[in-house]
Amino acid sequence: MIDFSVIDWGDIGQATLETLAMTGLSLFFTVLIGLPLGILLFLTARKQLLAQRGVYVALSLVVNVLRSVPFLILLIVMIPVTLLLVGTSLGVEGSIPPLVIGTAPFFARLVENVLRDIDRGVLEACQAMGASTHQIIFGALLPEALPGLLAAVTITAITLMSYAAMSGVIGGGGLGDLAIRFGYQRFQTEVMIVTVAVLVVLVQLLQFFGDRLVLYFTRK
Numbered sequence: 001m002i003d004f005s006v007i008d009w010g011d012i013g014q015a016t017l018e019t020l021a022m023t024g025l026s027l028f029f030t031v032l033i034g035l036p037l038g039i040l041l042f043l044t045a046r047k048q049l050l051a052q053r054g055v056y057v058a059l060s061l062v063v064n065v066l067r068s069v070p071f072l073i074l075l076i077v078m079i080p081v082t083l084l085l086v087g088t089s090l091g092v093e094g095s096i097p098p099l100v101i102g103t104a105p106f107f108a109r110l111v112e113n114v115l116r117d118i119d120r121g122v123l124e125a126c127q128a129m130g131a132s133t134h135q136i137i138f139g140a141l142l143p144e145a146l147p148g149l150l151a152a153v154t155i156t157a158i159t160l161m162s163y164a165a166m167s168g169v170i171g172g173g174g175l176g177d178l179a180i181r182f183g184y185q186r187f188q189t190e191v192m193i194v195t196v197a198v199l200v201v202l203v204q205l206l207q208f209f210g211d212r213l214v215l216y217f218t219r220k
Contacts, residue, residue, distance in 0.1 A: 007190050011178060016198055019174035022092050022164040026099035027157050034104040034156075035149075037063070038111025039137060045112075049123070049133055063105040071102050071163050075170050095172035099163055107156045114148035115141060147218040154210025158203050165199055175199055 037059070043049050044056040069077070078098040079089045086093045122144055126136045142149070168176025179195040182188045 007194055011182075012175075012191075012194055012198065015173070015175045015178040015195070016202075018092050019161065019164050019176070019199075019202070022095050022099065022167070022172070022174055023157060023161045025092075026096050026103065026160050026164070027153070029096070029100045030103045030107050030156060030160065031153060033100065034107030035111055037104065038108040039115065039141070041108060041112040042115040043133075043137075045116075049127075049136065063108055066101065066105040067109070069102075071098075071166055072169060074098050074102050075167060075172075079170075090171045091173045095164060095167040095174075099160055099167065102163055103156055103160055106159065107152060110152035110155065111149065114145050114152055117148065118144050147214045150210065150214045150217060154206060154214070157206050157210070161199065161203060161206065165195075 041056065041059055041063070044052045044059070046053065046056075075098045078101060082089045082094050082097045085097050088094045118141065122140055123136060126140050131139065164172070164174055165176030165179070166172075168174060168178070168180045171177060175195045175198060179192050182191040
């Protein structure tokens with residue numbers, strides 16, 4: 001018999017805030033690393049502005065290797081690195097390094113694909129006017145790609161929230177940790193149901209606001 005009166009809503013609220021903190025902080029660092037990496041992948045690809053086959057292959061290999069590692073395995077493998085960086089492998093702080101390493105390559109690929117979809121005529125026009133690489137990137141590429149980049153950020157944020165919940169397996173805090181400790185280990189089905197419901201609502205909100213931003217900047 002399911003009885004929601006046994007749920008500590010204070011714990012649910014705290015776990016929700018922890019999940020949002022993990023997602024927000026990790027998203028910031030993911031964009032900080034993944035955006036320039038994605039731009040570099042695009043620029044060094046064949047027939048692009050800074051075409052360098054060796055550089056592109058090396059970067060692509062690193063991105064593909066990191067993307068191919070299952071996140072749960074990455075969480076465990078990165079424990080020594082996480083301890084070195086933040087001093088703990090538990091809680092919100094201990095979850096951020098593996099979350100960033102797990103999603104930055106994914107975001108970089110999304111950025112590369114978004115930039116590839118830009119009309120090549122835009123780049124050729126900029127080159128014909130004598131624009132520098134810096135001017136092309138910040139004056140043409142990124143403004144043209146803004147709606148697509150916002151969509152990529154939305155997808156990455158949702159992926160991060162899923163990964164943040166997964167980090168509860170090793171005591172990462174947040175809704176995932178609560179679901180495992182109480183919902184699974186203590187057989188409190190009510191906690192499991194509520195944590196899943198909260199995660200679903202959070203993902204829907206992220207998708208809604210992300211779609212609205214994309215639509216707004218597409219119209220502009």
